[in-house]
Amino acid sequence: MNLVEIKHVSKSFDKKKILDDVNLKIPSGKIIGLLGKNGAGKSTLIKLINGLLTPSEGEILFKGKPIGVYSKANISYLPERTYLDKSMKVKDVIEYFAEFYENFDTECAYTLLKDLKLDAEKRIIKMSKGMQEKLQLILVMSRDAELYILDEPLSGVDPATRDYIIDTILSNFKEGSSIIISTHLISDIERILDEVVFIDEGKIVLASSADDLRNKEKSSIDEAFRRMFKC
Amino acid sequence: MLGKLLKYDFKWINKIMYVYFILLALISIAVKIVESLDQTIFLVIVDKALSSMFIGCAASTIVTCLIRIWVRFINNIYKDESYLTHTLPVTKNQIFNAKIIASILSILMSGVVVAICFAFIYLNSSTIDALKIRYQSLVDIYNSVFAIFFIIGLVLLVVFESIYIMISGILGIVIGHRFNNGKIIASIGIGIGCYSLLSTMSLVIIGIISNVIDYDIIGNGFPTMNYVTAVGLSSILIYLVYDIVYYFIAKKLLNKGVNVD
Numbered sequence: 001m002n003l004v005e006i007k008h009v010s011k012s013f014d015k016k017k018i019l020d021d022v023n024l025k026i027p028s029g030k031i032i033g034l035l036g037k038n039g040a041g042k043s044t045l046i047k048l049i050n051g052l053l054t055p056s057e058g059e060i061l062f063k064g065k066p067i068g069v070y071s072k073a074n075i076s077y078l079p080e081r082t083y084l085d086k087s088m089k090v091k092d093v094i095e096y097f098a099e100f101y102e103n104f105d106t107e108c109a110y111t112l113l114k115d116l117k118l119d120a121e122k123r124i125i126k127m128s129k130g131m132q133e134k135l136q137l138i139l140v141m142s143r144d145a146e147l148y149i150l151d152e153p154l155s156g157v158d159p160a161t162r163d164y165i166i167d168t169i170l171s172n173f174k175e176g177s178s179i180i181i182s183t184h185l186i187s188d189i190e191r192i193l194d195e196v197v198f199i200d201e202g203k204i205v206l207a208s209s210a211d212d213l214r215n216k217e218k219s220s221i222d223e224a225f226r227r228m229f230k231c
Numbered sequence: 232m233l234g235k236l237l238k239y240d241f242k243w244i245n246k247i248m249y250v251y252f253i254l255l256a257l258i259s260i261a262v263k264i265v266e267s268l269d270q271t272i273f274l275v276i277v278d279k280a281l282s283s284m285f286i287g288c289a290a291s292t293i294v295t296c297l298i299r300i301w302v303r304f305i306n307n308i309y310k311d312e313s314y315l316t317h318t319l320p321v322t323k324n325q326i327f328n329a330k331i332i333a334s335i336l337s338i339l340m341s342g343v344v345v346a347i348c349f350a351f352i353y354l355n356s357s358t359i360d361a362l363k364i365r366y367q368s369l370v371d372i373y374n375s376v377f378a379i380f381f382i383i384g385l386v387l388l389v390v391f392e393s394i395y396i397m398i399s400g401i402l403g404i405v406i407g408h409r410f411n412n413g414k415i416i417a418s419i420g421i422g423i424g425c426y427s428l429l430s431t432m433s434l435v436i437i438g439i440i441s442n443v444i445d446y447d448i449i450g451n452g453f454p455t456m457n458y459v460t461a462v463g464l465s466s467i468l469i470y471l472v473y474d475i476v477y478y479f480i481a482k483k484l485l486n487k488g489v490n491v492d
Contacts, residue, residue: 050317050318054488069321069322083311
């Protein structure tokens, strides 16, 4: 069974169509790159899968069920913005996640905090944006979820930290789970991708295995992407 | 899950409120101490200043509580924090109910603290005697059971009216955030509109009831028991109905789906 099925989904704001008749199946146990230019509709699609937006048309199913409590308990989502209550301390946020998510591993979270040299006693408001993003990544990767959705996890991060983030994702990614990574920094993540989905102007223009695409185009995914979306 | 949501909402709303509660308590004690001393002109001035501070602080306590309720709602449902709220494994109903229950409890708590501090300052043997006389005149004109219900009715009316102000604001936010632009201005405008609309309607309804029931003075300026019962009960019921109606409208709109910023 597919983890996520997106059936004829469209999303409009006012009269502008952001997503147009999107059909996509996300299988289990794969790392999928959701790739597209800025404003292509990647974040909108991710928000729809997470129930942050409601589709104008079509439906999204998680393991055959509509998006709701069950999907939210099993999808671990890293948004592109900082979403924590800034008045809380790091340890309070960890307690908050442990209370709401049954699959949250507190021990894992504290280990990652130590690895990334984050202070559990620190208030979030006193942390830099980069530190807040690292904390969010820790919270997301400390869950034993069936699907991890990471929206632009590498944007605004220096190359050294990018590698660290990718390693953190790979070493904490639970076996049998899937990851959707949305980004336009393709070269940084293409080595870890099993599948790629190209999105442009609200439409899925390509969905393929990463190896098939490399063989077919006889180039890296980054080069194939650049060719396809050349301005 | 409702309990967990409720705990975090209540904690956030009241985090700053405890500062106001401590301030109210300190001012109350200060007023009490000043009033217990021999009254010189200087102390009379100090007493008046402290009493004014108390009134200002009491009003700020209630206003701040309401504002924190609305800010929490906007932050959690529509702003950055909504990315966490809407991805928690809970239903939209649980999210909404937790916020409403936490809001009602917070308003009640602030109201009770203000009332206790007020009583601490102003209740003394002479005011207690004056209240007793007032209560006795109610008992003499009507009866003791009616007098007790009259006081309970007044308290209920204040509570339902406070909830009505809070829920009007919440409904304003829910409708205002369905617009793509000028959400905050729309929320404030619609909130005030929601409050004014039904408040005006309640005045009309009370006016009609007053015309239907005979208004006779039966002593010390008090109207008949039938009149007080009809107007009092209908006022309480009207606000209770308004609270419930606005609660269901806001919940239904929220359940239709939220488009976060």
